[in-house]
Amino acid sequence: MDIKERIKQLRQELPAHVKLVVVSKTQPVERIRQAIEAGQQAFGENRVQELVPKFNALPEAQWHMIGHLQTNKVKYVVPFVDLIHSVDSLKLLQEINRQAHRINRVVNCLLQVHIAQEETKFGLTAEEVARLVAQPEVASLAHVCIKGLMGMATFTDNEKIIRQEFRTLHSLFEALKHQKLPANAGMEILSMGMSHDYRIAIEEGSNMVRIGSAIFGERK
Numbered sequence: 001m002d003i004k005e006r007i008k009q010l011r012q013e014l015p016a017h018v019k020l021v022v023v024s025k026t027q028p029v030e031r032i033r034q035a036i037e038a039g040q041q042a043f044g045e046n047r048v049q050e051l052v053p054k055f056n057a058l059p060e061a062q063w064h065m066i067g068h069l070q071t072n073k074v075k076y077v078v079p080f081v082d083l084i085h086s087v088d089s090l091k092l093l094q095e096i097n098r099q100a101h102r103i104n105r106v107v108n109c110l111l112q113v114h115i116a117q118e119e120t121k122f123g124l125t126a127e128e129v130a131r132l133v134a135q136p137e138v139a140s141l142a143h144v145c146i147k148g149l150m151g152m153a154t155f156t157d158n159e160k161i162i163r164q165e166f167r168t169l170h171s172l173f174e175a176l177k178h179q180k181l182p183a184n185a186g187m188e189i190l191s192m193g194m195s196h197d198y199r200i201a202i203e204e205g206s207n208m209v210r211i212g213s214a215i216f217g218e219r220k
């Protein structure tokens with residue numbers, strides 16, 4: 001099946017409140033263009049070196065940064081990025097704000113939460129998220145807007161584990177929604193679910209899924 005057909009099928013399957021981010025990492029511009037022709041707008045990339053040239057080739061698309069972002073690379077993505085899914089420190093948020101201020105933009109961000117069992121240095125714990133949004137410093141960052149949370153479940157076939165992790169992230173999202181947040185933060189977007197687990201993620205409250213291989217085929 002071709003890319004356009006897969007996207008159309010997926011769009012029919014997804015509930016109307018769930019936004020599809022097509023993960024185009026490692027895919028050439030030609031294949032991304034096919035997705036755009038199918039009406040797709042939002043694309044996710046996990047490396048700055050890939051994101052910037054793809055934006056330059058296809059500026060009509062909305063570009064999301066979904067991978068770990070180093071502070072020294074922030075300046076390259078801030079001019080055009082639609083949403084950064086992977087904010088996991090105050091330092092990174094401050095640098096995004098600083099670069100966005102220079103060009104008078106407000107950059108939309110999600111806080112990445114570590115929910116999986118796998119060891120990784122990326123992502124905040126639930127407590128760290130709560131602490132971060134409560135910091136007075138965050139409220140003063142006028143050029144960032146925190147839109148919600150992002151998380152990745154453990155890479156496993158065990159559906160119970162995946163479901164439990166998504167459920168944990170969803171309850172944090174709901175809890176924060178009812179907490180007093182600074183004016184530049186709101187809990188609107190819950191980005192969870194990839195090719196192998198997006199159905200579970202949606203059942204557990206996701207409203208943004210990031211799907212690559214289910215559209216383009218397995219990456220080499």
Ligand SMILES: *Cc1c(COP(=O)(O)O)cnc(C)c1O
Pocket residue numbers: 023025046066067152193194195196210211212213214
């Ligand atoms: C690669 C990637 C995805 C998409 O993974 P697929 O299994 O190809 O759907 C989603 N989110 C992040 C953060 C990724 O790095």
